[in-house]
Every structure is written in C-alpha cells, then in structure tokens.
Amino acid sequence: SSELTQDPAVSVALGQTVRITCQGDSLRNNYAGWYQKKPGQAPLLVFYGKNKRPSGIPDRFSGSSSGDTSSLTITGAQAEDEADYYCNSRDNPFNHIIFGGGTRLTVL
C-alpha cells in the first residue's frame, strides 16, 4: 500500500504564513484531506477536495496540490492554530484510506 509523508514539525511566527506538505503516490490521483488535531480533542476537518473548506473553518486555511504533493497553507497563523495536522487520502486500488504521519505546528 501507499504512504503519505509529512514533515514532523514546522514552526511559524504569529501572523505569518505557513505551508504544511504531504507527499505520496496516491495524491497523483486523489485529493488530500487535512485534519487539525489538538490534545484531548477529536480531529477536525479543515480542508478537503479540490478547494473545499467545511463550514466554520476560517478562510485563512487553504489547500493546493501538484503532482504527488498536497499542501495546506495557513495565511496569518493564529495562536489557536498550534496543533498537529494530518493529511489523508484514498489508497488506490485497494480502496483503503491512509493518513500521513502528522506535522506538529508551533506558532511562535
């Protein structure tokens, strides 16, 4: 089966822009979903599909993709954005679902 690779940790200064990436062969044919995970809370979907943001998610969260890499961009990071971020996608042809290893975002 395929794998999704994320950088383990990324930091950003308050109010600046940060990009979190996710790389894997499955992303050549599938869009990534992005989840924010804070301690003690369930994951929260923040971006998915070609250009979809769930209701209630701030528009500072956006996504993009190119080739085998998908990215989540936070424009003007806030203190409350400090969390672990996970990408996921379908794993063709098995029709399974895979997650990346997660990126810990620190807002300085």
Next chain:
Amino acid sequence: QVHLVQSGAEEKKPGASVKVSCETSRDTFIMYALHWVRQAPGQSLEWMGWIITGNGNTKYSEKFQSRISITRDTSTSTAYMELSSLTSDDTAIYYCARTYPYDEDFDYWGQGTLVTVSS
C-alpha cells in the same frame, strides 16, 4: 445537529476482545458510512475500516482484517467495532467518524474511546 456518541473507556487483558459502540442520528445512519480510526500514544491516525450503515457493507484495513468486525444495529442507529486478540500495541483512542459512502473526507467524529490493554 450531527452527533456521533461513543461508548466509554475500556480496560482489557492481553488476548481479550473489545467492542466499542458509536451511536448516531437516523439521517446519518441511513445516508453515510461510519469508519473506525485509532490513535496510539505518540502515533499518527490509523484507519481501520468502514461500514455503510444503510446496507451493512464493510471494508477493513489489511492490517486488521483477521481480527476486526464492524457491525450495525439498525434499530438503534449504532455501529460497533470489535477487535480481538488484543495486545499492548492496541492501546489507543478509537474514534468513529463519518463520510459519504466510498468517500475519505471525515466531516464529523465521535469523542473517542480510550482502550487500554494491560496485564
């Protein structure tokens, strides 16, 4: 208001089985798929399998294929995940989460159920 309400924490001995429930609304039960995803301490999220609660179809991760069963109770709009032959490596928080059938975008999650496996 969408709700996915899971059963409470469990403590099990190695070799035992655990069954976790996820109760939801009738609309979600009829129209969506319910998945089980777990997170072991310090680890990433790990997809285990799904059930299309409207018709009972299931699909499991190859990793858990031999010891997982996901079922449903249509009378109570509840899905269940049973995992057998537990080891300490199965200590994790187990989540149920919702997608459209055959989709992979989890838009709502249960609150999580801590399963601890220890002798």
